[in-house]
Amino acid sequence: MSYIVAVKGQLERGMCATVDSGEVIILSDEDDEADASVLLVEVEPKDKSNALFIPALSESVLPASDEDLVVTFSRRADLLPHARYDCPIQPFMATECEISAPVHNNKLICEQCFCYICDKLASQCETWSSSGVCHCNSHKKSTFWNNLRNSTLLGGLQSFNLTLCEIDSHLRHAEALLQRFKAELSQMFSAYLNGKPAQEYGLKLQGNVHDYTPVFDCVNAFLTLAEKQDSRAGAIMQLGAAEAFVRHYSASGTFVPLLPMANAFAARTSLINRVVSFLQRQIVTGEFTLEFSHKLQEFYKTLSFPAQLKALKNSLCVRPWEDVLLGSVLRGQNVSGFRKDKGKKDVLVEQMSVVQLRAERLQQQGRYRELFRYLRVVQTDDPKSFQQLLDLMPYFLCADGQLSLAFQTLMTTQSSRLSPPLFLTYLHIFRTATVPIQVLRQHTDLCAPAAWKPVKDAVPLKQVELVKFALKVQAFSPDVSNDSQCWICMLSMVSSPAGYDCGLPEPSADYLRESKDLVKSILLSQSNSNLQIPRHFLEVYPDQGLLLLLTEALAQRLLRGLLSPLLPVLCVFQKNVWAQRCLWDSLSSCEHFKAFLSETAGERGVNSDKTLDFLHTLPPPSSHTDQ
The missing domain is CATH 1.20.190 (Delta-Endotoxin; domain 1)
Structure with missing residues (x-):
């Protein structure tokens, strides 16, 4: 039985002394304090049956030295709640599965004994010593009693194999x-x-x-x-x-x-x-x-x-996230999506619902690179829904800061399938190195982003790359080519770059004359391959050259039919009238020019916006039709 004894003085570690019929065992000692120390001691009575007897501490426990111990306080240790088989007062006899009657004195209890089966005080157990269900004989070393305990305490939860x-x-x-x-x-x-x-x-x-x-x-x-x-x-x-x-x-x-x-x-x-x-x-x-x-x-x-x-x-x-194959794919160590496991081929195949959940989770955690690796190799049971996620892979590359790779991916795989809202969103991402703040499930979720956030360590694409992207998409996507807002954004992007709030300086007449046929050949070359812009074309007038490319692309689009509305597109040229003249030159020989001028005149008649005043300088339709 344990006692707590406070003593004054010092003892060497491991020292013990006899206390009447018990033995005082020093459990701890403080060597650092020279004045005093408080020791916990345990008294083990030789007479186990006399467990409640607290032996008196006498002078015999104190060593005959100059610094004698002085007992200042002692008490019996508290008896904590315990299972019946662990009772320090009443002895217990263990059996495997005896339920007919109490064994020996197993039904005897102290006030802190608990029923091992019911997990409550033994005094409250209704079947403590009942014949056929004697809980007093239960203990943890018996499989029978352990199963009965689990069944009693777990109830219906046992079928879930819970502990x-x-x-x-x-x-x-x-x-x-x-x-x-x-x-x-x-x-x-x-x-x-x-x-x-x-x-x-x-x-x-x-x-x-x-x-x-x-x-x-x-x-x-x-x-x-x-x-x-x-x-x-x-x-x-x-x-x-x-x-x-x-x-x-x-x-x-x-x-x-x-x-x-x-x-x-x-x-x-x-x-x-x-x-x-x-x-x-x-x-x-x-x-x-x-x-x-x-x-x-x-x-x-x-x-x-x-x-x-x-x-x-x-x-x-x-599959858990800790799965070997899944983990290796996410880390980029496996680019095939399968592995050999004990002679069997393990393939990364998951239900579409699970793929969507993983995509959401990885987006929430900002793990876009791992998401890109996962979507590249995973196989699923719904190819149509899966394609909607695959279409988002350029966006995931953007969110990971790989704008150039996303640019190449869009140029080679999706340029013909971009809708006007998607085109405008990607154009904004490439220009600003920002991405929408939202979890995406399909491509259309990119069409109306509510808020944007900067991409860490990402650098916006150069102006020439943006123009290549815009020209590529408008050439292969009819929806983008027929959308006025897309043309406004493309032209505005190069009409007033940083440092040119009042428009671009007009290039020399020689440059404009020489570039007229060159821009047409550049645009013609993109029908069979990626757009290639000669370096010398942008050496002297880099910004003006890009604007001329887009202006000629607009002219070629208008030759195939009118845009509606048209005037907002023409308003982009109000700071660069020289580029507007180039547009007129490309259209003046067209047989549809009369209809073009009539359309602009009609829109000017119903629009009172003063920003359209510069269009009054347009030549009247008769001056062109008379030619």
Whole structure:
């Protein structure tokens, strides 16, 4: 039995002294304090039966030295709550599975003895010494008693292979809610099987109507409740509910209402998909430990799926983030998406729902480079939906700061498929090295970004690269080529670059004359290959040369048909009238020029914006048609 003794003085470490019938063992000592020290000592009575006796400390415990010990305080150590088999007062005799009657004195207890099975005070155990269920004989070294303890304390949670160490108040509450739900669901399913007379549905027919809708509503409400609980508790509730309703079957009645969830099969499919979707998200987002996730997956495999739902049997087989193949792909160590594991080929194949969840998670964590590596090799079961994610790969490269690689990817793979909003978004990204602040699921999510953020260490693309991108897209994407706003952005980009608020200086007449045929040949060359701009063309007038390229591209577009609205596009030239004259020169010999001038005149007539005043300098239609 332990005692706490405060002593004054010093003792050498390991010293002990006799105290009457007990032995004082020094547990600690302070050598650093020269004046005094407080020691914890343990007294072990030789007479074990006299456990409550506190031996008196006498002078015999004190060494005969100049610095004698002085006992200033002593008391018996507190007796803490303990299992019956660990009681220091009442002896216990262990047996494997004796339940008929108490063994020896096992039913005797002290005030701190707990029942190992019930996990409460032995004095409160109702079957402590009852014949056939004697809990007083239980102990932790018996497989029988351990199984009984788990069954008693875990209840319905035992089927999930959980341990007592994993159980908390949330899980116990979830188990109680689940038991009540199963009882209610059983009654409702019985009512569904019995059906209701057709007359209650306003049908003048004989027979019963079997409507699964009330059962569906009951399960649906419980799943909603589960989603509001602690993450682990919610998962247990969802799987427990699935275990109950997945066994349901269609009634053999005559009539089924034409309601969305009146059919048992359709309702069960919808419900199990909801459960799978919830659990997949929890597993992928890292809400659970690896061990807990594995237990959920193993429980899901034990569900008795009917033949119609067998395809969902493996829906919860989600690779953990720690998976060897997945981890090597994310780190860039595996670019093929498969590996040999003990002679078997392991391929990175995942459900589309899991791929989308991983994409969301990696975006939230800013791991765009890893997301790019993952999407490049993963295989999935929905190619159409997967293509929408693949279309976002240039954006993920931009978000990772690899603007040049994203530029090349767009130029080679998606230039013909960009819509006007997407083109404008990418043009803004390349110009500013900023990206939208949002999690993207498909390409159209880029069309209307609400906010932007700078990309760390990213450098905006050069003006010449931006012009190449713009010309490439407008040449191969009819939607961009026919959109006035796209032309406004392209022309504005080069009309007033940094340092030229009042427009670009007019190039020399010789340069304009020589560049007239050159820009046409440059634009013609891009139909068969990437746009190549000769270096000498931009040596003297780099900004003016880029504006001439876009102006000629606009002229060629207008030769194929008018843009509407046209005047906002022409307004971009108000600071660079010399470029507007080049546009006129390219169009004046066209047979559609009269219609072009009529269109601009019509738009000027209904637009009172003073910014259009410079267009009054346009020559009248007659001066061109008379030529």
